[in-house]
Amino acid sequence: MTTERRGVRILIVEDEPKLAAVMADYLHIEGFETTSISDGAEVIPFIRTTPPSLMLLDLMLPGRNGMDICREVRQFSTLPVIILTARVDEADRLRGLEIGADDYVCKPFSPREVVARVKAILRRSAPPAATAAPVATGLEVDQQFHRARLDGEELKLTPVELRMLALLMKSPGRIFPRDYLLNQLYDDHRVVTDRTIDSHIKNLRRKLQVVRPDSEPIVSVYGVGYRLEL
Template identity: 60%
Template sequence: MSSAQDILIVEDEPKLAALLAEYLQAAGFTARVLGDGNAVVPEVRSRPPALLLLDLMLPGRDGLAICRELRGFTQLPIIMVTARVEEIDRLLGLELGADDYICKPFSPREVVARVKAVLRRQGGGGAVQGGPVAGLNIEPQAWRAELDGHKLDLTPVEFRLLETLAAHPGRVFSRAALLERIYADHRVVSDRTVDSHVKNLRRKLGEAAPERELLHSVYGVGYRLEE
């Protein structure tokens, strides 16, 4: 197996770390685990992984400090994991350079999906652009999206919604599938909440490109993004 598929899990709860490793390995990745924050930077320097799953609260050194130091010498994809809701705004602000965040408690399947999504973006140069949706440019690390040269003023949920749909142009996503991807904290919300976000996103896309219809409803199924 290629080293490009190697995931470093930094988590001090052994059972959770083992569970994540098991799910990642079942998805075709290799996985190694560290439980001490002080060991992370030396490990990354000596054996750079394809992606780092970094818990916020660690013995020895916390995830925020680790992320800051890593960004001083590497653009390694980093997904922060936190149980502290008050930190989410800082993580979403991307001032630390994290590529994504996940809130505990979470589904291991969602973690695998996020890992795949971040690696897919990295493989595409960190932006989703061109292809079947011409003129659409999404820059996850900068939390910025443009359509036909016009900046899209999106909420975090709308951004994640657009990013999910744009990663698979033409694919129809059910409301349940979209909810799984756009709410990192797995809060309980109505399926109709997605309809509201889609409506707002469609309006903003329409304002940027009035002559184009990109976001389509598929009656009784869900939504898709395509020209």
């Protein structure tokens, strides 16, 4: 096991034993530790008592479906979540992102691709440099420890949402084109649409408005992109 990944545990939530075993084997080769769960009803209790570093989550599960699991996880944790499912419709993918998933991979998939996405998300979730100084009024972001606060209140952001907020905070008031955000957030050359960015922005805006309900913290500029106004 590589030293830098010792203790990095991936939770595999999958009711197909062979597929779960294949994913575990590929992750072990890369130095990750794994735990596999096949019953959806067991996932939340496990996460609360033994938080993993990232979760690979199937949607069609006995006991409880993956969408409900992801939705509940987002009520108390910023755990990175990659959904693995046979549902290929764009509406299903967008729904998964809207409830807080960081990525969405359709079956059948290459285990190597999934491992690459796991590594990319974990790498972006724990950047080497910390920046805790406020760069917009009332807003603080610490990327190293994955923390964000607005007016002193902690924001429960996913890793993708935190990275997006950090990007927008570089120049409050500047318009960031969708293409720029896509390239900065997803550097592994996957096919990602503008609607993916829109879904993450929608979630981020909603969480900021919990603290400032009468504000429009992220403004949409039609046909161009987004700007932060705090």
